[in-house]
Amino acid sequence: MTRIVVDPITRIEGHLRIEVEVKDGKIVDAYSSGTMVRGFEIILKGRDPRDAWAFTERACGVCTTVHALASVRTVEDALGIIVPPNAELIRNLMFCAQYLQDHVVHFYHLHALDWVDVVSALKADPVKTSEIAQKISNYSKSSPKYFSDLQKRLTAFVNSGQLGIFANAYWGHPAYKLPPEVNLIGVAHYLEALEWQKEIVKIHTIFGGKNPHPNYLVGGVPCSINLDEANAINSERLAYVGKLLDDAEQFVEQVYLADVFAVAPFYLEWANYGGGLKNYLAYGDLPTAGYNEVSKFKFPRGVVLDRNLNEVHPVDGKNLDEIQEYITHSWYEYSVGDDKPLHPWNGETKFNFTGPKPPYDYLNVQGKYSWLKTPRWNGKPMEVGPLARLIVGYASGNEEIKKAVNEALKKLNVPATVLFSTLGRTAARAIETRLVARWAKEFYQQLLSNIKNGDTRTFNPEKWDPSTWPYEAKGVGMTEAPRGALAHWIVIKDKKIENYQLVVPSTWNASPRDAMGQMSAYEASLIGTPVKNPEQPLEILRTIHSFDPCIACAVHIYDEKGRYIHQLQTF
Amino acid sequence: MNDKQPTYWEVMEQRGYTRRDFIRFCSWMAAFIGLEATGITKVVKAMETKPRLPVVWFHFQECTCCSESFIRTSHPIVADIILDKISLDYTETLQAAAGFQAEEALHNTMKKYKGEYVMLVEGSIPTNDGGIYCTIGGRTALEIVQEAAEGAKAIIAWGSCASNGCIQSANPNPTGAKPVHKVISGKPIVKVPGCPPIGEVMAGVIVHILTFDRIPQLDGLGRPKAFYSRRVHDTCYRRPNYDAGLFVETFDDENAKKGYCLYKVGCRGPVTYNACGVTRWNNGVSYPIQSGHPCIGCSEERFWDNGPFYQHLASFPGFGIETTADKIGVAIGAATVAGIAAHAISTNIRKRKLIKEEIIESNEQGGEQ
DSSP: OEEEEEOOOOBTTBOEEEEEEEETTEEEEEEEEEOBOOOHHHHHTTSOGGGHHHHHHTTOSSSTTHHHHHHHHHHHHHHTOOOOHHHHHHHHHHHHHHHHHHHHHIIIIIIGGGTOOTGGGGGOOHHHHHHHHHHHOOOSOOOHHHHHHHHHHHHHHHHTTOOGGGTTOOTTOTTOOOOHHHHHHHHHHHHHHHHHHHHHTHHHHHHHSSSSSOOOBTTBOSOOBOTTOTTSBOHHHHHHHHHHHHHHHHHIIIIIIHHHHHHGGGGGGGGSSOOOOSOEEEOOBOOSSOTTOGGGOSBOOEEEOTTOTTOOBOOOTTOTTTEEEEOTTBSBOOTTOTTSOBOGGGOOOOBOOOSOOSSOSOOOTTSOOBSSOEEEETTBOOBOSHHHHHHHHHHTTOHHHHHHHHHHHHHHTOOGGGGSSHHHHHHHHHHHHHHHHHHHHHHHHHHHHHHHTTOOOOBOOTTTSGGGSOSEEEEEEEEEETTEEEEEEEEEETTEEEEEEEEOHHHHHHOOOOTTOOOOHHHHHHTTOBOSOTTSOHHHHHHHHHTOOOSOEEEEEEOTTSOEEEEEEEO | OOOOOOOHHHHHHHTTOOHHHHHHHHHHHHHHTTOOGGGHHHHHHHHHHOOOOEEEEEEOBSOSHHHHHHHTOSSHHHHHIIIIISEEEEETTTOOOOHHHHHHHHHHHHHHTTTTEEEEEESBEEOGGGGTTBEETTEEHHHHHHHHHHTEEEEEEEHHHHHHOTGGGSTTOTTOEEOHHHHOOSSOEEEEOSSSOOHHHHHHHHHHHHHHSSOOOBOTTSOBHHHHSSBGGGGOTTHHHHHTTOBOOSTTSHHHHTTOBOGGGTOOGGGOBOSTTTTOBTTTTBOTTTTTOOOOOTTSTTGGGSOOTTSOSSOOTTOOSHHHHHHHHHHHHHHHOGGGHHHHHHOOSSOHHHHHHHHHHHHHHOBOO
16 A cells, blocks of 8 residues: 655645545545645625625635636625626626636646647647647638648757756657647647736636626625716727637637547546546626526526436525534544534634644544645535536436537447546536536626626615614624635625635535545546556646646655655646 | 756757747846846846746745736746756645655755755735734745745845735735744845736846845835836926826716826826836836826835825825925825835926936945855
């Protein structure tokens, strides 16, 4: 048995550590640990609920905006505020822009190098590369000269002896299966995507003033619409958004989707690994008739249990017995005892570090071993994220989602069962990006149509003044972060935050075991994953990255005696 | 790995950029970092001859918004330069899989370039309870940062977390989060505050160091003067509305639709030093005030505790005329932002002459470090 320690995999809340046991070349046990905490929930107490969006937005600068959205919704839910339709549409547009940027960056800059061998691209034939590129897509940058110039640039880069961000990876690992030409396309699009991603976020800048961390507002959105004013959202600003959305759809279709479909056939083996849990949770999002009309969301809300696509269970964030968090294996303590779960409205955040004194080699995984709490839905662990959204959407009978999934399966000529895997998770992200690119244009047209019809409202001022609030109020705000189901729970008392709890996607996926010993998604997905060479555990990265843990991960590997043998750094 | 280190010009030439592109880039950068036209030749010369600077980048208590902002840097050539022209020998964010060699690369750089490498820090460092609130590879952030700082030529504190502790140090600061300068001493530290800082500002600071082989001129608080010597209020295009007493009373009211001043809905522009009004965000597309939201002061120390955000800086009934505004500006500066009190008092908001004086005063405070 070989003990492998993966630390850190930094992600949206900070730093992640994974310890696994490998036997006969396969992972037989896994422990996931969050190793950084900032204490947001403690800091939020006593503050103005209208400020909470700004605090919670800082939970994550990668999927920026989504915490702000969950936060304004939870306050609006508590106070009974309905935002004007334009505010809902602008929030949807910002949501879509976030997905488009985040998913593309994940695929190319965080995940692709698990599948694309950069060094192999040096051996590609530019003419053949061009032929392949033109066969898979209409993307204009596909001439032999384009690829030949890129290859020269890449060769010069390698010859400089300073490989920068591409230095010292697993180039040449036998698990890389792509021909040199496809690798060269991958590298080209890595660079193109890096250029493009900074464009789409300008939608946040236009409506929210900046990116990362654009501005939100309880009761609506901060920007005003005035077609007769340079200082407001006018036809120039709107045209800018329209252009960015057109470019985005083109990029997603011609580059991202085309690449996923081109690369996936080489890695169908990965449809056998990484499936993990069989339960999927999505809160759903993209309202088309207001946030309270859940049935009209573009992404449906619900739970699918045991991969049974014939039944979708409803989700109620306000049912005290439904969504609960354990801290049995987390470095916290509860006043009710550490084996009992709490609903977030009654949630407690009190640090209780019982781990080994740093520097340490191993965590005590029998006891508490993480800064993440462990959320459960009716006592069951859930996977959240793009795959969960599509599965819940598919099982809900959502026609758009069904069509998009079926088209993709048909194009790859594979059965639906491949979805429950590492490969499926990565494909699901691409499929939903295609949908989001289309939906964003619908929202944009609706916004134009509203303005044309004379509705320019972006803010509901009714409950802005705290003197209009009840003495006590409770709310829950749900959304879908790019990485999965995200919700905030608030208790307001005397105009101030009495309690505030965040249950984020990575808490669902990356949490430690619960009181019953059930694994969460990361841990479960690693079981059975092959690790051919413990010094180059590309396989662990593939599965963990398929969840989109975040930008950086660095993996430290120890041998069975706990002797340090290896560290790897990767996205 | 050989030791050959191509210059910026050589690399650009290999990449197919023309000499004209290169000069244009240098001019743009010179303008960006605030040089007169005569300074362009210096930039060109530096870029032609300087080898790549070894750089290591660390992540502690942060949300990665600084890294995200950094990759938004607008000018395409700038993105190339930043990724390729510095020798980014260690970065949890941008480095590809590198196995054992990554750790080795960090230690090689720390050893081989002792006293020469630049260390970039994103995030604050928790100090309570032995630093157990942020561990990487079983080691505390505190231990890691102190070890790496030892041989660093200079440290850049990215963002408000590393510059002033940002959100996790907000009351009651449960983890004892501290900015870099509170746990490191004896090293030049450039603070680039903001949550996050503007991408182009981050690039500008790095390019300044590359070009002139020294850190940029800093103000009394350790921030580059080029980007932090002006208050957002003094460079705000809505400023004439403030001077004329035209204010947004509530969001999306008639005044908001006309783009009036956001002071009364809580704008922190009068007590915030940043380049938002000039450089703006994401290639100059907008900035918070332009998009209708008050500045929350995200580049200022303890801005999280200087709230609530929507309560305007002083509750003075009938506020709105210029003379009163000036007095309030001074009082607020002294009362709520103790760290910059002297600065704020010296930066009266109305008279051009005073703004000029403030720049002179700022120059005297800062200087080469």
